[in-house]
Amino acid sequence: MSTIRPPRQERSAGRPGRAVGPEGPVDPARWPDVARVPRAPVRGRAARFLAERAFTRIPIRVRTPAGSLPAGGGPEAPLLDLHRPGDFYARLGAAGLIGFGESHMAGDWSSPEPVRLLTVLAEHYADLVPRPLLPLRHAVLPRRSGRDDNTPEGARRNIRHHYDLSNDLFALFLDETMTYSAALFGPGDGPAAEAGPAELAAAQRRKIDRLLDRTGVGEGTRVLEIGTGWGELAVRAALRGAQVTSVTLSAEQRSRAAQRALRAGVADRTDIRLCDYRQVTGSYDAVLSVEMVEAVGERYWPVFFTALDRLTAPGGRVGLQTITMEDAPMRASRGAYTWMHKYIFPGGLIPSVPAIEEQLRTRTALRVTDRRAFGTDYAQTLRIWRASFEAAGAQVAELGFDPVFRTMWSFYLAYCEAGFRAGMIDVEQITMERD
Structure with missing residues (x-):
């Protein structure tokens, strides 16, 4: 049996206990920042606005429980399936790309072709955030500590x-x-x-x-x-x-x-x-x-x-x-x-x-x-x-x-x-x- 070490981190405030598909709730002791959705209403709304604008410029498809969102890709483009859009945007707004990864770990989004999707996102990385806002990344996103x-x-x-x-x-x-x-x-x-x-x-x-x-x-x-x-x-x-x-x-x-x-x-x-x-x-x-x-x-x-x-x-x-x-x-x-x-x-x-x-x-x-x-x-x-x-x-x-x-x-x-x-x-x- 392996000892699985959670990442070294401070536990964030948020709602406990999110399911990972059909396999049960996330263990908050092992995965505190995956089990808890951050309370970030302002940043979450900002992330939704910026992400939905970016989707229209990137050759992907985006699907939510309410239907497909306007996006830049045709029927053959890789799919981003947002199962819990609200949680996805809250995590994205609170922690940027860390939140993007944690959102996938929590089951907020998935893709049948993750490599194709991530490759397109990487190729269009410069299009994800409007250029005038790029300097703000250093002010709002996590920075390294010692x-x-x-x-x-x-x-x-x-x-x-x-x-x-x-x-x-x-x-x-x-x-x-x-x-x-x-x-x-x-x-x-x-x-x-x-x-x-x-x-x-x-x-x-x-x-x-x-x-x-x-x-x-x-x-x-x-x-x-x-x-x-x-x-x-x-x-x-x-x-x-x-x-x-x-x-x-x-x-x-x-x-x-x-x-x-x-x-x-x-x-x-x-x-x-x-x-x-x-x-x-x-x-x-x-x-x-x-x-x-x-x-x-x-x-x-x-x-x-x-x-x-x-x-x-x-x-x-x-x-x-x-x-x-x-x-x-x-x-x-x-x-x-x-x-x-x-x-x-x-x-x-x-x-x-x-x-x-x-x-x-x-x-x-x-x-x-x-x-x-x-x-x-x-x-x-x-x-x-x-x-x-x-x-x-x-x-x-x-x-x-x-x-x-x-x-x-x-x-x-x-x-x-x-x-x-x-x-x-x-x-x-x-x-x-x-x-």
Whole structure:
């Protein structure tokens, strides 16, 4: 049985107890801000006015219990089904996009094609709020506080919030490699839209092998991995004859990764530690980190990139895989507190490539030697994960995860897939060498 941790938050005033479809009321102890509809009459009316104006400019369909609303999409456009419009607008007015996500968790709205709907909304993000009102977002929407900062203790807490949910949960939707990052598909995987878990496993190994190749990992290479995951990269590097040190803050991941190294016969070449990257010492020929910098937080980027430089031997290489976003949106949104921070990844910030380059230029002797972007592959990865997760609904429930969690997790995967399909975010492998 899993212990499901509610987000760290203040409970809002509001009406208790909303049902999630036919599966019963929301547990207010686990999900206080989902169970309670905020009392926001003025903001709710404003949100209704702005949303209904936006619907007419966006190619979607909107349906309510009273009938369809005027919207910009034809009969083939994705559908936004508002089951409880009043609650939807109240949440939207009180908390913006956090309220949008909580409203879905509460069952106020749904869509038969959530990725298509969210992709269209992402593509038309600039049309959702009239331009003269954009400066007001910072005044009325939630902003970050310091409670999720990635101090050594904060980082451990943030990582536990997500990665220590349950190894069994992640095993239900990840492929056999237990790799929780973008795969790299190739011609041998067949049509991308038809790829499944078997093709995903091959694509994950291709992604890892490309990173190992670019950083010259082979017999006798001293490898440091920052962010172990469930051990696939560490095992594959050790199978090449490398001596691997891998650090993680997740006890669940460390346990599974150590077991996998033992089964693969490379336990003598892998040292998997429960350790913060800031505590690592030594000098390594290759330093690898896959989709971990997003969890570091802007305040600690200088610490992270200085550590990369400090730990890489002269002439050594760094292989970094990271989700990225354009620089202007990143800088405009870096102080915002989002649904993703509240429920999925507290304390994180997706960097831009210019932000990474600035850190490298000002704090390190590392220079970029290779870049490869493959955001469309991440969309395919997420599509397979979501299909597997939803197909495993009964097993997820048996692990102790309630209907709100299952709705939240499916929304999280759809939300991310839509971001890659709309081009709002990308993913890159960046190889660097230390002069």
